[in-house]
Amino acid sequence: MVLGSFGLALYDEEFRPIFGDLAKVGVGGYLGRLLPELVK
Secondary structure: OHHHHHHHHHHOHHHHHHHHHHHHHHHHHHHHHHHHHHHO
């Protein structure tokens, strides 16, 4: 899904802000899973 979104962002300039939002959600989800495990 990420690679497809990245490819679409390269091809279609109007999709780039949406790709930025998807990247924020992905990074936020990753950090949300990573940080609680580091605290324990």
